[in-house]
Amino acid sequence: MKACIFRYSGKMHKERGSGLAPWPQRLTAAPPRLEEIGVSPEEFHEDTNIWRFRVIEYWKQMMSVIQKNSIRNVMDMNSYLGGFAAALNEKDVWVMNVAPVNVSARLKIIYDRGLVGTVHDWCEAFSTYPRTYDLLHAWEVFSEIAERGCNAEDLLIEMDRILRPDGLVIIRDKPAVINYIRKFLTALKWDGWLSEVEPMVDALSSSDERVLIARKKLWDEGISVM
Template identity: 65%
Template sequence: MEHYERHCPPAPRRLNCLIPLPAGYLVPIRWPRSRDEVWRANLPHTHLASEKSAQGWMVENGDKISFPGVGTRFHPGAHKYIVHLAQMLEFPYGKLNNQGNIRNVLDIGCGVATFGAYLLDLDIIAMSIAPNDVHENQIQFALERGIPSTLGVLATRRLPYPSRSFELAHCSRCRIDWLQRGGLLLLEVDRLLRPGGYFVYSSPEAYAPDPLNRKIWRQMSNLARRMCWRIASRKDQTVIWVKPLANWCYMKRLPGALPPMCGHGDDPDAAWNVLMKACITPYSKRVNKFKGSELLPWPQRLTAPPPRLEEIGISSKNFSEDSEIWHSRVVLYWKLMKTEIQKDSFRNVMDMNANLGGFAASLRKKDVWVMNVVPFMESGKLKIIYDRGLIGTIHNWCESFSTYPRTYDLLHAWLLFSEMVNEGCSLEDLLIEMDRIMRPHGYAIIRDKASVVNYIKKLLPALRWDDWSSEMKPKNDALSSGDDERVLIVRKKLWDQALQPL
């Protein structure tokens, strides 16, 4: 699977051009209708629709592709499957959110992210991941639907998320060999699960009676037991393991037991281009003492200072001030755009320099989801974003982002271009990458130094970002880099390939 991991071409092989639209491209269907149908023309590789129609993933329907809400392992429907999982765990009212205590989910090998789509009704947000494999563009389908998702694969490197980010990980026939390399891939899931987190496994190995699947089941059960996981529930085609709340089980393991415990020098939160390690990540002294993450249920955790703030040296007071500032900033941005946008103009939003997630938190009452991107130099902040019940990833913006063209409605870049100048990276390359990611009629909010904004303004016609724009000098606040910041908001044109290049 290593060849499905992220590989960036060297600078001479990068394409310094704008990507044209596929023939017949249409403005995407708006959320929530897009959950159930998208324009066929917007997805240039549609053989997946034909291949998976028999399994109910999607159905070609004239100029649209429909998503009936079923999948390989949940034929009665994703919503019924989710209720079934909640009943297996005996959660109140048959709701998988467990009264707000299940908020962040990792869906591994997600297909077109139907499981994640139906979790949204429960205020659960899933990071749905799948590689660009033989199915080609399943994540492009998911993002066209407006469902949180990204390209990702369990192979050799850690997923770009900090430890203890998810209450639940899900694998529904994800076709992963969990036993390979000493259980390396299952140990990566263990790193990402919170104390008391669940691993939901729906696959033939959990129920099929043939000798091969029975053998795999025995070996996997043995591995899970040695990792101190216990079976919380097993029924029909699904088994659910639960991770311990504290270190007590690890401390009872015999010397030389496998897999080993990770060493004291290992940073479980290091996740940018870091190789996976076949070892168990013990809890910190604080987690072991309190027997859990100490997180409040959703939505209270969104605004409550997370306990892990102390690990990155930020006080609760500074956290609260940051949240207040971003609330004021978002109010200003929407005021500047109010004559141009509709209630459903945005669905997929990316904060390209997310800090503590304040921008995303301020959008909670809008029907959007936000991919919070934290630069790899500040990767420790991503754990705060996850502890708030948001999702995101680590990235180096000197490289391209792991997504398909035309997948986001709104990009927010706060002081990102100034940081790229300091890193010695090309601003033009970053603008071209933003154009690749942004949908036609999409918006970019750029807040940066006046000199940077003035430079970007000169390139707007070449980028075809001159459909509409607004610029202002904002009031200084505690996050301002100085008194020369500017806010520039632009809208990308829906341009035709037949137009002459500028």
């Protein structure tokens, strides 16, 4: 069998001789480099199981508004170990995993799982040309930039720029963050459909969390044609 070479963000990683499981087992198998970022195999598998459950719950919430093939391009704005993307493997979507700059070392785990990813500072604009996204997933991203003194409104505008009309955002964060974001949904035209729930507490929950899912309206929706 020939060695498989994955090229992500200008980097190359050889599968042969690296100790990685073959695809698709490598998506859920604990990679050897976990110890480099201080994560145990047990923690990795727990993370994978948690995200599988979280994604099931997300899709239950969105069941009434999504159709087959309506979600193709997805961005996980805080990819952590890639569990969200791995849980989406059976849904036939393409996922861009984004590791925040303060945890950039985790990107190696994204690569080891056979996923695509990059590092980005969400206090800055994200280069998306020529792609827009059908779904943006923001887990604790707003809390993270707030701790560094960056502006939530700027990030909302940036997310709106890269989200296609009729696209969806899933924002999982502290209740205070969700309440603040809700004030801007009408102005952003993200009020085509809304769902907000208090999710079950799990090992990844750092505090009380809320999950807000919002759908962006079509640009001409509500505009009368003379």
